[in-house]
Amino acid sequence: MKVIICYLSYSGNTEEVADLLKKQLEAGNFEIDMYSIGYGAVPNLFEYNLIFLGTFTWDKGSTPEEMKDFAREVGDKPNNVYIFGTGDTQFGGDDLFCNAVNKLARFYNSDYPGLKIEQSPRGSQERLVSKWLEGVLEHAEGKNIRT
Incomplete structure (x- = not known):
């Protein structure tokens, strides 16, 4: 199974x-590609079984411009x-904590x-990462994505 982890x-x-x-x-035993957003050509995300997108939250709950640019370059939403x-x-505070995660999840219609x-x-x-x-x-x- 091919997996990509894109992060900013x-x-x-x-x-x-x-x-x-x-x-x-x-x-x-997953086949993993890593992509640091903003460095090199944007990969074709539609070649991957699973896509992980990582970002930080900026400026009181905002999504960084580089992440927005990445989403525009990807085009269609996997x-x-x-x-x-x-x-x-x-x-x-808690209201804006990692708000970029919420925004990206809505943008990509992620149901997890x-x-x-x-x-x-x-x-x-580290245990939170593993459990997630x-x-x-x-x-x-459960969605029949081959894992």
């Missing part, structure tokens, strides 16, 4: 989540997208809850 990261937190997902998926992101509750990580996925938050990924794989299997 300035501080490295979202990239850390992407790397954790990659490591765990590799253990399951239906096998799972969203993850990082944020910081000190900028906008996005993963929201406070800053870095280290420590106990397990749920994604079960969800994809």
